[in-house]
Amino acid sequence: MEQVGLAAATADVSLWSLFMQAGIVVKLVMLGLIAASVWTWAIVIDKYLAYGRARRQFDKFEQVFWSGQSLEELYRTLSERNNTGLASIFVAAMREWKKSFERGARSPIGLQMRIDRAMDVTLARETEYLSARLGSLATIGSAGPFIGLFGTVVGIMTSFQAIAGSKSTNLAVVAPGIAEALLATAIGLVAAIPAVIAYNKFSADAGKLSGRMEGFADEFSAILSRQIDEKLQPRQAAQ
Structure with missing residues (x-):
């Protein structure tokens, strides 16, 4: 009889049994944490692939840009594409450059400011894209343990x-409730720990990619500044 009772008790504390025996509040907590864990891993996979793709695109663009190819030719090649990252910053700057000269730009300072502003807007948009959904990881990482603790208290x-x-x-009376409480805590930690680790890693990766874009924007701004001086100074001297 004791062995039968022990086997029943063991069956009663299986993970599925604990979930099914839990109250509605604890069930909702567990389901919410499981959904948060799935969402976390979906973001992790998406960001891992996206950042790897961005690094390859950055490397490819820099290789072409510094190969000595004409800026006009490179612009014509990229202007018809849906660009991201460094290519989008380059296209935004060159588009403003061409529009300004087509309209007869005369002030080098004004032209430089417009080009820099165009690159800054594009840079901000690309940085926002890189950081998208990282806030969800931060929220899950910080709130997950407390949500699990709420299930524990219940x-x-x-x-x-x-x-x-x-x-x-008797332990047989209190064990199911304590076990389901501990299960809620465990699920909270399972959701929170990967979210915190992923947030720290991807935030650092996004910072590095943003730094590369800022560095390119500064270098390209200096290149265009020299070309502005070469094009506008003869006009001003002739006037």
């Missing part, structure tokens, strides 16, 4: 209610 309250109802402190 589970322990259930255990105390079971003790009060049965007027017994």
